[in-house]
Amino acid sequence: MFEANINENLFFPFSEETLLSELLRRAGENISMPCAGNGTCGKCKVIATGSLSSLTQKEQTILTDEEIKNNIRLACQAKATGNVTITAETLAPVVEIDFSWEDYPVPYDYTDGLVIDIGTTTIAAILYENKEIVKKITEENYQTAYGADVISRIAFDKEHPNLLSNLLQKQISEIITRCDTPKNIVIVANTVMLHFLTGQDVSPLGEAPYTLTDFFGKEYSIDGVNCYLAPCISAFVGADITAGILASRMAESKESAMLVDLGTNGEIAYFDGSALYTTSTAAGPAFEGAGIFMGMPAKPGAIDRVWIENSEISHHVIGDAIPRGISGSGIVDVLAVMKTIGVLDESGCLIEEHPLCQRDHHGKPCFRIPDTDVMIRASDIRKLQLAKAAIHAGILTLANKVDTLYLSGGFGAKINSNNAEAIGLLPKNFAKTTKALGNTALFGGTLALFSKDIRKQMSELSRNVKSIPLNQNPYFTGLYIDKMQF
Ligand code: FES
Incomplete structure (x- = not known):
């Protein structure tokens, strides 16, 4: 019988050669595996020491020399062949609910x-x-x-x-x-x-x-x-x-308001002072860090803020840890910084002649955040460009301006709205007031959990909202193409 020491707080027995991802799963530790273990996304990195299988071809392609030196392995590729110690960046609790x-x-x-x-x-x-x-x-x-x-x-x-x-x-x-x-x-x-x-x-x-x-x-x-x-x-x-409309109370005054959920489906609700309208933009999960080479949730090791100070590019890492990736709010900031220093042009291309444009370990152009190994690749910028254009165009299809803009979702709670405007994720001067509300779906769900009256209100509301489909909407399509620009 062998033993896996997981995150220094769990000793897990196993009897035969086993993938690290399988050991983590059996131990109840949930890690991100967006490519389903194909060894192509690089999101299942763990620190592993002890009796391990040799590096696979896929690990050699994905991992940098520095990572290999620091015992980083892909959990979906490396196998434990005896006693091992695994330090995994499991999905930490990030539920945020601020409820009165x-x-x-x-x-x-x-x-x-x-x-x-x-x-x-x-x-x-x-x-x-x-x-x-x-x-x-x-x-x-x-x-x-x-x-x-x-x-x-x-x-x-x-x-x-x-x-x-x-x-x-x-x-x-x-x-x-x-x-x-x-x-x-x-x-x-x-x-x-x-x-x-x-x-x-x-x-x-x-x-x-x-x-x-x-x-x-x-x-x-x-x-x-x-x-x-x-x-x-x-x-x-x-x-x-x-649930979000109820939790935000956006339709309870005569003022106009918009609720934008900056999640994968980019759902938007708009209240014009008398009626409610909703739509959805299929923005994709790029701003949640998914599908972005070094994207990760906002947890220890994630760069969550990037800014320019005294002509230098500075960054903040959650938990004062070694930077291992970048969260959604960090992505918005870094794109704004890249635009400001001119390494990113209006069409979303990296300027290869710029002194801060570097090459990743595959020889592809990238922007590396100074003093870190965290980089943004051209392919990341492409995905972010599609996401921000979808959200921006969706917002403007419903309204030109509002009194209050509510941002929901964990990512929405943390973004710098000036930078979000600078990169064209949100329209400029769109709202008199912008408020981040966190997870409004959970807020509203909690209200419904405790109140039958709220459940009734939800049903009435869902029947009275007008739905605006954006597919085949030429106004939206025109805006979408236009808002791809940085
Ligand atoms: S799950 Fe994608 S590389 Fe391991």
Whole structure:
């Protein structure tokens, strides 16, 4: 029998040669594996010492000499052949909820329960007892390995029916079990995720006329456990936005307001002072760090801020750790800095003659953040360009300006809005006030967890919102092309 020492706090026995990723999985440690273990994304890096298999061809391609010297391995490639020590950057809890009960004067019917927000990329859950948070869970959606966004998941489902549905049901069922299966459970998610969760056909959501089999807004049995699934608005705008509109209280005054969820689906809600409109832009997960070479969640080791000070480029790393990657807010900042110093041109190309334009270990041009090994590649810039153009164009398709702009999502809570305007992620001078609200889907879900009245309000709201589809909208398409420029 061998032993794996995981993150210096867990000793895990195993009996035969095993992939490090499998050992971590069995030990309950969840690491990011966007390429499903194909050895191509480089996101499953761990520090490993002890009895290990030799470097594979794929590891030699992905890892730098420096990383190899520092015992970094790809968990999906390296095998433990005896006793090992593994230090893994597991997905740390990043649930953020800043909630004041006094702000929501509705009758409360419950004080305990579990609220789950199923994002396309991340699943977050909070368990309450006596209205106090007793457990927070954040983990990557297992489906991420089968496509970055809902469109690619729908396409995958066509070829492999039920696989994604079973995977999501299993993951949610595991979370519920880990929280001791409370009686009161509320789930918020986008429309596609709720269809997968309830085992319903997702194909009508992926092709015109984009119809829903179910709007939800009632109780369902998930693996034998009753859960309230919050109501959706359209094929593109899900229960997460219904919950977000309620949590932000954006439609409660006569002033105009917009709620932008800077997540994978780029959902937007707009209130013009009397009516609510929603849309969704399929921005992709680039600003959540997914699909970006050195992108990572906002956790220790991530560069989360970059700025120019006394003509020098400075950066901040979460947890004062050695920089290992860059989070969404850091990506926005670094693009703004690259634009300012002229290493990035308007069309999104790296200026190879610029003294700060370097070559990565494959000889490709990149921008390396000074004093770190963290780099932004041309291919990263391309993905970010598509994401920011989609969000910017989506916003302007609904309104030219608003009184208040609410940004939701973990990434939205941390971005520098001046830099977001500088790189064209948000329109310039669009709102009188900009407020970051964190995870509004979880806020709204929590309200629904405790109040039957809120559940009723959600259902009414979801029926009264006008949905604006952007596909084949020539105004949106024109803006989208235009807003690719930096
Ligand atoms: S999971 Fe992508 S390289 Fe290991």
